[in-house]
Amino acid sequence: MEKKLILDGNVVANAVKESLKDRIKVLNENGIKPCLATILVGDDPSSETYVKMKGNACSRLGIESKRIHLSKDTTTEELLQVIQELNEDENVHGILLQHPVPHQVDERKAFETISLEKDVDGVTSWGYGQTALGFGVFPSCTPAAILKIMEHYQITAKGKHAVVVGRSPILGKPVSAMLLNENATVTTCHSHTTNLPEMLKQADIVVAAVGKPNFIQGDWLKEGVVVLDAGYNPGNIGDVEYDSCYEKASAITPVPGGVGPVTISMLLKHTVDSAEYTMKKSNKIIH
Amino acid sequence: MEKKLILDGNVVANAVKESLKDRIKVLNENGIKPCLATILVGDDPSSETYVKMKGNACSRLGIESKRIHLSKDTTTEELLQVIQELNEDENVHGILLQHPVPHQVDERKAFETISLEKDVDGVTSWGYGQTALGFGVFPSCTPAAILKIMEHYQITAKGKHAVVVGRSPILGKPVSAMLLNENATVTTCHSHTTNLPEMLKQADIVVAAVGKPNFIQGDWLKEGVVVLDAGYNPGNIGDVEYDSCYEKASAITPVPGGVGPVTISMLLKHTVDSAEYTMKKSNKIIH
CATH class of the missing domain: 3.40.50.10860 (Leucine Dehydrogenase, chain A, domain 1)
Known part of the structure; x- marks a missing residue:
């Protein structure tokens, strides 16, 4: 049996924040x-x-x-x-x-x-459109965090079937778009989906972005699925029922300590990206 | 057995164009x-x-x-x-x-x-973003045509599973987004999809937007599916193998005479919409 992976958001967030330190130093040196x-x-x-x-x-x-x-x-x-x-x-x-x-x-x-240049949280329709068409600069932070966690733990989306539960403008829709751009086959489910367990049973990757505590059940999932829980309900409860989903998953994000901390680190990263862009525009060179 | 429906694009296009005549007359009267x-x-x-x-x-x-x-x-x-x-x-x-x-x-x-105001063909990322977030003014014309055909023939997307084959910026992506906004559960497939026939077998609605002649086979589809063929390959050949798909479908667009003519009518409609917007901006009243 393969080793089960707990996708530790704090580890990923710390790596992101660590990578920003030198960049911030250079920015400061340039005033x-x-x-x-x-x-x-x-x-x-x-x-x-x-x-x-x-x-x-x-x-x-x-x-x-x-x-x-x-x-x-x-x-x-x-x-x-x-x-x-x-x-x-x-x-x-x-x-x-x-x-x-x-x-x-x-x-x-x-x-x-x-x-658009200051939309580091990725909430504008223009930013969303650029992200979905594959050249966005600041994708919404939670979707960006989910992709960052996958990258960190070398989980590839290519050719996988990703099922996203939720379709909000800053979570379900952009994460669907970003997984599609990573060459996953993407199904977006929501409140009108009539056969959610049947859909989830096919998923290689599940993104829970529905905003209902403990909503997704382990027995809806197939063995070996990757579970990314973007839910953050009152009382630090995710959208997936952790224990039963843990049993099925090959990799899973906990709540808290999963997607949440990485989301904040992406916001910081985007702010630094934007400041560097300002520096470049004023013809100062990053060294 | 239910009657099989041929979704006649010329009928829909003519209805759209007919509806524009009075609007154009009013515009002309206003100079x-x-x-x-x-x-x-x-x-x-x-x-x-x-x-x-x-x-x-x-x-x-x-x-x-x-x-x-x-x-x-x-x-x-x-x-x-x-x-x-x-x-x-x-x-x-x-x-x-x-x-x-x-x-x-x-x-x-x-x-x-x-x-954005003149993007009547729906090609900008901003227009795409607005469409995907549900308040776009000029969606790309082929996706708009597909939705118009469904509206004309009273085919509802709500709660249905739509499988879109293709993910181009002006076809597969926006039609996926628009069907999602119509409350379909949407799966977007593409060249990296590993189990296309299995996906298509589940579809209540299939949109073929892949650009490969006669690509989609009838035996990949389930009985009663609605088939919308946006393909337009050399020699007037669609993306679906018409005869075998016809056998399975409850409704199907032919090629030619399906999505194509409606696409052009949507371009005309958007141009008229835009002209009316100009008229309103110059404080002239539509009467």
């Missing part, structure tokens, strides 16, 4: 401090926690973070104004608008206002 | 002549034929067409210049760059230069 602006609208406690985690991850690595906290009754127009200002601010290299925003705000319109 | 610019680079005979067909379809309906024919040694820069001029030309409402362009031209760069 550039990579800076991520985070926008939080309202006072949802989990959103506050996420934004704080991202800010702390930045500061531990020497990436500046500019935290903007808007009141829960912010209008769409007010939010767009803030985003526009950040688009124009030369010292800001990435913009993250924490999802979800209060219901009176047009979230899609706000996402679309983020300039 | 606007909808205009499609077509760009042909080089002298590939099939491309010449396609461009001519599109131009003729325009003129039959009273849509202007501005035909630009560039020599086969055109550079990328020269082509971008032409596209920029068309972007800025207020009298042009849609721009179509005929695929393929000669090898020295960066086709993707040229596509990306077409402004």
